[in-house]
Amino acid sequence: QQPVQSPQAVILREGEDAVINCSSSKALYSVHWYRQKHGEAPVFLMILLKGGEQKGHDKISASFNEKKQQSSLYLTASQLSYSGTYFCGTGGEWGAQKLVFGQGTRLTINP
Amino acid sequence: NAGVTQTPKFQVLKTGQSMTLQCAQDMNHNSMYWYRQDPGMGLRLIYYSASEGTTDKGEVPNGYNVSRLNKREFSLRLESAAPSQTSVYFCASRIDRDTEAFFGQGTRLTVV
Numbered sequence: 298q299q300p301v302q303s304p305q306a307v308i309l310r311e312g313e314d315a316v317i318n319c320s321s322s323k324a325l326y327s328v329h330w331y332r333q334k335h336g337e338a339p340v341f342l343m344i345l346l347k348g349g350e351q352k353g354h355d356k357i358s359a360s361f362n363e364k365k366q367q368s369s370l371y372l373t374a375s376q377l378s379y380s381g382t383y384f385c386g387t388g389g390e391w392g393a394q395k396l397v398f399g400q401g402t403r404l405t406i407n408p
Numbered sequence: 409n410a411g412v413t414q415t416p417k418f419q420v421l422k423t424g425q426s427m428t429l430q431c432a433q434d435m436n437h438n439s440m441y442w443y444r445q446d447p448g449m450g451l452r453l454i455y456y457s458a459s460e461g462t463t464d465k466g467e468v469p470n471g472y473n474v475s476r477l478n479k480r481e482f483s484l485r486l487e488s489a490a491p492s493q494t495s496v497y498f499c500a501s502r503i504d505r506d507t508e509a510f511f512g513q514g515t516r517l518t519v520v
Contacts, residue, residue: 302450326505327505327506329509337513338498338514339451340511344506388505394459394504396441396456396509397453398443399450400448400450
């Protein structure tokens with residue numbers, strides 16, 4: 298079952314912050330985040346493993362709460378290059394190689 | 409190092425025709441995946457292969473078959489194409505469960 302992302306779309310001005318949420322009805326072991334530019338393949342941003350750790354990547358960070366089966370992606374002081382569609386991916390139960398993605402969140406950054 | 413290579417990049421099929429989408433990776437990855445991407449639906453998993461010699465159904469396997477030919481190659485076959493299979497198909501691979509997945513550039517398939 299696909300994780301659910303919210304919001305479906307966000308429009309920001311350059312320099313503003315955004316939060317994208319990802320939730321699952323199943324217990325999670327890990328959460329992946331990817332970004333896809335129009336007409337291109339998805340590109341990896343980060344993985345968060347069970348333990349509630351927060352990771353960072355430039356001005357993009359994420360948290361993972363396995364008890365709530367939720368993850369959030371934080372984009373701080375957004376840049377034009379952050380525009381694209383963001384996907385969270387979940388690996389499901391322990392040991393599983395399955396990787397399913399949410400429906401995506403389209404982020405538009407305007408000057 | 410080519411990464412994940414998909415062929416063809418574009419294809420137009422008539423309803424009822426069959427075809428095979430090819431995917432090859434040169435990173436010695438164990439797991440490989442096929443996804444389809446439709447507007448508003450995100451990336452939906454069709455089939456995956458956790459390791460050479462194994463394949464498993466994903467979320468939307470109906471109308472598709474797969475073959476993990478060897479560690480490098482994972483093909484997706486449409487036996488009798490339908491307009492509902494018009495989509496962009498992505499192949500991905502990764503070393504193991506807790507590692508990043510690398511995607512191919514996609515195959516844009518239109519069934520008329």
